[in-house]
Amino acid sequence: MKTISLAAKFDGQHIKLDEDYPLKRNTRLLVTVLPENENEEAVLREYWHQLSRAGLSRAYGTDEPEYRLDMVREANAEYGGR
Numbered sequence: 001m002k003t004i005s006l007a008a009k010f011d012g013q014h015i016k017l018d019e020d021y022p023l024k025r026n027t028r029l030l031v032t033v034l035p036e037n038e039n040e041e042a043v044l045r046e047y048w049h050q051l052s053r054a055g056l057s058r059a060y061g062t063d064e065p066e067y068r069l070d071m072v073r074e075a076n077a078e079y080g081g082r
Contacts (some may be wrong), residue, residue, distance in 0.1 A: 004021075006018070006019070006021055007019070032047075071072055
């Protein structure tokens with residue numbers, strides 16, 4: 001199964017998904033507790049921005065070399081940016 005994110009809320013006793021999603025018995029889950037805030041949209045947006053920044057940092061670290069145009073071995077004929 002691929003990794004997905006589902007919105008949910010804790011009602012004081014159980015974690016309840018905001019939308020139905022088919023889960024098999026004993027499916028492993030990772031729960032992230034978001035900070036309480038009056039503006040839930042802003043909190044969720046900031047959470048996704050932080051997650052995106054972390055992913056980009058892993059993909060493009062500070063030791064990433066600079067690639068010059070002369071290093072391209074084969075030009076993409078379908079690229080219209082020239």
